[in-house]
Amino acid sequence: MKPRVILSISVVSLGLLIAAVPQNTTHPYKLTADQLLEEVKGRQQYFSPDELADMLVNKDPSIQLIDVRSADEFEKFSLPGAINIPLTDLLSDQYSDVLNQDVKMNIFYSNGTVDANQAWLITRQLGFENNFVLEGGLNHWVETIMNPEKPAATNPNEELARYDFRLAAGSALGGGGAVNAAIVATGDQGGAPKPIVKKPAKKKASGGC
Amino acid sequence: MGPLVVNEIISENTNFLLAFLIGIGFGLVLESSGFSSSRKLAGVFYGYDTVVLKVFFTAAITAMLGLLFMSLFGWIDLDLVYVNPAYIPSAIIGGVVMGGGFIIGGFCPGTSFCGAAIGKLDAMVFIGGLFIGVILFSETYGLWDKLYMAGFQGSPKLSESLGMSDGLFALFLILAAIGMFYVAEWAEKKFPREEY
Numbered sequence: 001m002k003p004r005v006i007l008s009i010s011v012v013s014l015g016l017l018i019a020a021v022p023q024n025t026t027h028p029y030k031l032t033a034d035q036l037l038e039e040v041k042g043r044q045q046y047f048s049p050d051e052l053a054d055m056l057v058n059k060d061p062s063i064q065l066i067d068v069r070s071a072d073e074f075e076k077f078s079l080p081g082a083i084n085i086p087l088t089d090l091l092s093d094q095y096s097d098v099l100n101q102d103v104k105m106n107i108f109y110s111n112g113t114v115d116a117n118q119a120w121l122i123t124r125q126l127g128f129e130n131n132f133v134l135e136g137g138l139n140h141w142v143e144t145i146m147n148p149e150k151p152a153a154t155n156p157n158e159e160l161a162r163y164d165f166r167l168a169a170g171s172a173l174g175g176g177g178a179v180n181a182a183i184v185a186t187g188d189q190g191g192a193p194k195p196i197v198k199k200p201a202k203k204k205a206s207g208g209c
Numbered sequence: 210m211g212p213l214v215v216n217e218i219i220s221e222n223t224n225f226l227l228a229f230l231i232g233i234g235f236g237l238v239l240e241s242s243g244f245s246s247s248r249k250l251a252g253v254f255y256g257y258d259t260v261v262l263k264v265f266f267t268a269a270i271t272a273m274l275g276l277l278f279m280s281l282f283g284w285i286d287l288d289l290v291y292v293n294p295a296y297i298p299s300a301i302i303g304g305v306v307m308g309g310g311f312i313i314g315g316f317c318p319g320t321s322f323c324g325a326a327i328g329k330l331d332a333m334v335f336i337g338g339l340f341i342g343v344i345l346f347s348e349t350y351g352l353w354d355k356l357y358m359a360g361f362q363g364s365p366k367l368s369e370s371l372g373m374s375d376g377l378f379a380l381f382l383i384l385a386a387i388g389m390f391y392v393a394e395w396a397e398k399k400f401p402r403e404e405y
Binding site for chain 2: 008011012014015016018019020021023059060061062101102103104129
């Protein structure tokens with residue numbers, strides 16, 4: 001027999017085999033407590049502010065920001081393109097299409113991370129795949145992207161490059177001192193470890209855009 | 210167990226090293242199968258040489274079967290394997306541009322570097338054109354970004370869109386590929402070319 005015929009026959013029989021066996025479903029519908037703990041330990045649900053800023057600046061259509069704070073707070077300030085799903089209404093039917101889909105990556109955010117993490121935990125336990133949390137919440141966003149702290153000149157180049165990126169991203173995404181002060185003032189229910197407003201003098205200078 | 214990088218079995222740097230070694234192997238195989246000849250590559254459009262179609266489809270089937278069996282044995286979690294996001298309009302436009310460039314230039318990006326590596330002038334000119342295209346696109350990105358990002362579909366798999374299991378889809382793809390190989394060989398006999 002010609003080698004090509006042998007090859008064809010073996011590939012087809014492997015195909016028949018793989019078509020006949022059940023798909024390996026490594027992920028059950030609900031996660032066990034162990035699996036959930038692994039995900040939490042691995043911090044797999046987090047998007048860092050830098051990653052998010054990069055995606056927002058690039059107008060990446062694959063993400064959907066979800067503000068889980070109350071409608072009032074959402075009115076006052078929200079990130080570009082965010083929609084508001086208050087944590088209390090998370091399981092309402094009107095949002096199930098948004099939360100349970102495999103097209104976009106949902107990124108929950110609140111002032112800190114407590115509310116967003118609760119939303120993530122609930123949706124994750126329901127077996128929804130595409131939900132994530134903004135690391136450090138809005139407070140951390142304000143610290144890193146809106147008011148990045150200039151690293152000392154002795155820092156490695158990556159630090160300085162990151163600072164430049166944050167400055168550029170902050171201004172591109174409408175960073176402004178006035179808005180920031182409002183968010184930080186509302187505070188969080190014990191979320192981010194230290195939502196400290198750094199260098200108020202500098203913030204005034206950068207405000208107004 | 211797998212994927213190796215996502216599950217932090219190997220580091221990002223080891224990953225680059227492996228990619229480098231695989232890349233060298235890939236280039237070697239491309240060159241030794243004659244992929245550094247633009248006439249051979251363009252042959253697939255005219256039917257006198259369909260080795261491109263056969264090699265790449267064989268590679269796709271091999272990788273597909275390997276992944277599916279490794280998933281069956283629990284060696285790799287397919288949910289963690291990166292699937293390119295789908296943007297329908299840019300995929301169509303990009304496909305037309307790429308296909309047109311392939312016929313005119315006689316190379317695709319990878320094989321042009323392969324050809325340049327053995328000193329082919331047409332491949333070097335092709336790489337020049339490639340960079341001009343990259344610069345033009347980047348500099349005028351603001352004009353295109355709406356179109357570029359339009360029609361986002363997530364990362365769908367054909368098997369999911371057709372509502373069948375991955376394995377069944379794989380079987381159909383294998384049968385389709387073997388059918389295509391026979392048509393390709395028939396075309397080679399039908400449109401022969403002596404010297405190219």
